[in-house]
Amino acid sequence: MQKRCIALTCSRSVYNLSVNSRGIRMGKMSNKQTRTDVILIGAGIMSATLGTILKELVPDWNIKVFEKLDKAGEESSNEWNNAGTGHAALCELNYTVEKPDGSIDISKALKINEQFQLSRQFWSYLVNHNLISNPQDFIMPLPHMSMVQGAKNVEFLKKRFEALSNSHLFQGMEFSDDSKKLMEWIPLIMQDRTSSEPIAATKIDIGTDVNFGALTRMLIDHLERKDVEINYEHKVENLKRTSDGSWEVKVLSDSGKLEYHTAQFVFIGGGGGSLHLLQKTGIPESKHVGGFPVSGLFLVCNNPEVVEQHHAKVYGKAAVGAPPMSVPHLDTRYIDNKKSLLFGPFAGFSPKFLKTGSNMDLLGSVKPNNVFTMLAAGAKNVPLTKYLIQQLMLSKEQRIEELRDFIPNAKSEDWDIVVAGQRVQVIKDTPAGKGTLQFGTEVINAEDGSVAALLGASPGASTAVHVMLEVIKKCFPQHIKEWEPKIKEMIPSYGKSLAENQELFYEVDSSTAKALGLTESKSLQMVGSK
Structure with a gap:
């Protein structure tokens, strides 16, 4: 160059x-x-x-x-076009899968958590070196919670909690199926709840809301x-x-x-x-790759009294056939230094690849080299297609009914609909078969x-630093040795596993929490008090 x-x-x-x-x-x-x-x-x-x-x-x-x-x-990236979750697998149930033997696979949760830690470290470097300022304008501490209903889901959540608690990355997480404790944690969700169906939640205070x-x-x-x-x-x-x-x-x-x-x-x-x-x-790497656009809607609360009754990001379980980006969640958000409350997202469909895109985007992406890949994906994802059609047909009142699974006494007049951003899920040929729909972030170079x-x-923006380091590694291999000392200065855990290095995690967690004004993990607080 x-x-x-x-x-x-x-x-x-x-x-x-x-x-x-x-x-x-x-x-x-x-x-x-x-x-x-x-x-x-x-x-x-x-x-x-x-x-x-x-x-x-x-x-x-x-x-x-x-x-x-x-x-x-x-x-x-716009704050109204995404959920603002600092994705660290603290509350997202789709990052922990129940295996056939009933055990919980937490490997993806560990990976996502570590990737978000890289972002925290880089943002802290920028703040500490006065390259950006006022971190509270883009990141705020906020409890992350998972909430489920039904005996089978409660059993899954408890096993998930136990599995994650074995890792220091998730220490400080709490589980409860006691209605009094849940009333303390999520009063807006528990108030006026008449269902006798079992309900449980996990809560961890080190979560974040990020204004990307x-x-x-x-x-x-x-x-x-x-x-x-x-x-x-x-x-x-x-x-x-x-x-x-x-x-x-x-x-x-x-x-x-x-x-x-x-x-x-x-x-x-x-x-x-x-x-x-x-x-x-x-x-050549661009061949046999397609994309499937999915749009989204959020319900936004316009009643300040309701907004003040909730302080957490609470994630539930996705409906059968729903894409991971459609996992329902009730979120406290901080946008323009104002506290807001959003529920969603409701999935939708538009042939546009961007909110400001063209209705010809999807058709224009079909090429001779990917047409069979796209057709195979369509054949494999009939349940997803049905789900999207059902979501498109929902009226506002039907969306409010879904909200009432979270807030039993929700009033339609307290909520407005906001159109979120477009997402394009990757379709490609993989060892799993032709036309596999990929749910995640992918770099093609x-x-x-x-x-x-x-x-x-998703998890996209939350793991931007990890993803861009991968871009640098793949695209500038001749410079990596030369650049590594500076990368480690910006990101102290670079090249190391925080999941396997407890002391390094405590050090990173403490320094980034201080720089960004966040909550330290309870495990670190306990270590510091000894």
Whole structure:
């Protein structure tokens, strides 16, 4: 990336050429063309995180960001377009699976928890080095709870609690099926509950509510102060490999002019829009990959008296056939420094890949190389299709009825409907079969590491630091040894397992809680009191 260009051959009209230490930079031109080190497509949490990490590792690299909207963090990263859960597997039941022998597999929960710890460490580094400030504007301590109803589900939850409690990552979690204790924890949920069905919950105080929109804007503002060029209302139209192995990115600017920007590394972090751009690269890794869009709705409480009666994120169990992103939960949220209460999400369907996308997005993503993959996914996921149709048909009052499983006395007039963000679940051929629907976050990169794209959904933003470290590892392997000391400075547990290193976890938990104004784990508090 740092080689000096000594010649340029280009058929496009060019004016005011100038040479700097990075190569040739071109100024005013009829069809603007410039060369840079790194291009980030999309100004969401993923691009903002990758750009921030790279600027710490190699401050002199030239980075450009292209965003088709007029602000940063307006799609999936926006605070109204996601649940704001700092996903650490503290409350999400789909991260712990009951095996055929009745035991609980907590391996995925451990992995997700460790990945969120990386994010906490990096955010703490940024705060401690005054690169961002006021962490309470994007992260707040909030209990995470799981709640289930029915004897079988209560039994599962108790076994899950016992399994997780064996790990120091989850120490401090409490379980109760006692109605008086539950009334203390979740009075809004327990009040006026007349059902005789068994009910139980787990509670852990070290959970968080994260405003990923606010965090994204902080990171983008920081990058601008570091002379990263942020281009809003610039839509990437195409990506094309050049003869020297770099990538030419065709961009339509807000003025209607075409620009051509060339870089040796391109990251496609455009949310649901990433799939189309990945397909345009033509790399072999983009073949036999499709996407299935799922939209969502939340009920938002407009009655401050009701909002004040609840203080937790309470996750339930997903309905049979529902995607993981549709797990019902009643969440306290902090948005614009105001306490809010949301319930949902209700799944829906739109052929758009972005809220601001086109109704032709889904059809346009079907290519000769993935059509059979897409058809196989459709055949395999008939229950999901039925579930989405049922969700689409729900009236507001029917949604309120589902809310009453959580809040028995919920009143329709206290709640409004808000449309959440679009998610595009990855469809690909895997050892499990053709057209497997993937529920999670996935990076697809070229073999030579010159381009990478982020696809998928939850846990997404919560594990952005982990995901971007994986991008760096795969796409810049020649630099990893050189960069490792700085990475470890930013993320002390890098390369180590917090699940296997109790003392390191206590150290990390304490330092990040202090920097971010969060709650320390009870296990650490007990150690400190001895």
